[in-house]
Amino acid sequence: MRYELMHRDLVVATSENDFSFWDIHHPKALPFRIDLKHCLPDLEVKLKAKLTLKGLGENLPRAIIGDYGIEWESVSDIKEALELHKIGSEVVLESSLKTSKHNEARMRFFLGQRIFLLTRENAKIILNSLGLEQSPSEEIRAEISKGIQGVTIIDRYWIRELGSIQKWEDIDPRKVLVSVGLGILSLTGTPTKATYQSLGLLEPNQYGPETSVLGTFAKGLFRRSDGKLYMLKTGGSDTVYAEYLVSEILKRTNVYDFVRYDIDPGTGSEGFVETGKPSSFCEILDHPEYDIVSATGMGLLGPQISLKKFKKEYAQMLVVDYIVCNWDRHLGNWGFHHDITKGDVVGLHPLFDHNNSFGSEYFFLEDKELISKTNELGKARTLFENADLYFEASELQFLDSVPESLFSYYGPDQKKYMDEFKRRCMKIGLGDPFNVIRKDDPLGDIPPDAWQD
DSSP, X not given: OBEEEEETTEEEEEEEEBTEEEEESOGGGSOTTTOGGGOGGGOOOSSOEEEEETTTTEXXXXXXXXXXXXXXXXXXXHHHHHHHTTSOOEEEESSOOOOOSSOHHHHXXXXXXXXXXXXXXXXXXXXXHTTOOOOOOHHHHHHHHHHTTTOOXXXXXXXEETTOOOOGGGTOTTTSOOOHHHHHHHHHOOOOHHHHHHHTTOOHHHHHHHHTOOSSSOEEEEEOTTSOEEEEEOSOHHHHHHHHHHHHHHTTBOOSOBOOOEEEOSSSTTSSOOOSSOEEEXXXXXXXXXXXXXXXXXXXXXXXXXXXHOHHHHHHHHHHHHHXXXXXXXXXXXXXXXXXXXXXXXXXXXXXXXXXXXXXHHHTSOGGGOBOSOOOTTOOOBHHHHHHHHHHHHTOOBSSOOOGGGGGGGGGGHHHHHHHHHHHHHHHTOOOTTSOOOTTSTTTTSOHHHHXX
């Protein structure tokens, strides 16, 4: 069987046999996980190699050169990849490299990464209900992805058999009729006879979107009464509220962009079906022109590339993570917008996934104790050290006061949480978040002692 790798209705590449030996028709439109220009962190050299990035002043250790099955025809291929990154290169090899650029392992890795892991809550129940194999292996996940034609809700890549006349509009996961029963099962983990009967009738393109939602917390896709596609996520009342609280705080700042979250009590009152579980919800993260590629897609060089191209946005993310104590900003929890017409990233995508913020386990730790998961190669700074280092570059500021009522959720600990949040904001240089003088306030440009008693 031969396949075509598609982006919307553009044929990007064609396989010679199953998933091996791909003929690339549009190099700029290749996904980051396959593209020669963007797989610098994944270079598979097999033989000992040392790559020095002049523009970044860092050495790539052997551990991150890659284990994904790519081999390169010559040293010039590596140099080309580095030059296309516009960061310069020196390559020292002890021996020549083997050849095989577009192999089956690479495509299977790409497909396997588009299906959730078994670490996602309720993953086994979901797979079992759909009659799919429960296995942590990348090969099995690739086969599941192949069955749903490789679709996900974060980009517009998919595969079809060579010669098929199928169009993107026939398979677009943003437009298909998602299964309410599958959404409830994914969110709650509670199987019912009716649910199992309905899931047995689903077509792959109907359950495909759900299996492509990554992360570890329980979540489900639902269409609201407004017709738009939303993701509901649960995991306990504290994490649900934290997602909402951070969203409300960011509304009062000049942060570049962020996902808006609200709370669904699970009673059907927010325009969703009744799920019985309080959840945070947001409209599916999407962009009409660009795809989303997580920082994982850039490997461990994601932070360096951000500092080089999008320093202000990257700095704002680090400052926000400190003041709300979001300790879980790993490479899968932030990323970029990808423009296939340019074959490059064009900016950071909106901030999202804040449900681990304000957690009592970490929020009240001393600043020196919590290491950030967002660091450049070879660095191990704390959340505070990152925020302090990049605060000036972030230009972040509060535009309006944060209502104290937002912290009433914490009951008798409300003042404790408010005081710690204020301490973090003051320490980093943002000022008192509960007492912001707006720039459109008529008293805003008058010295305080001119109008205070």
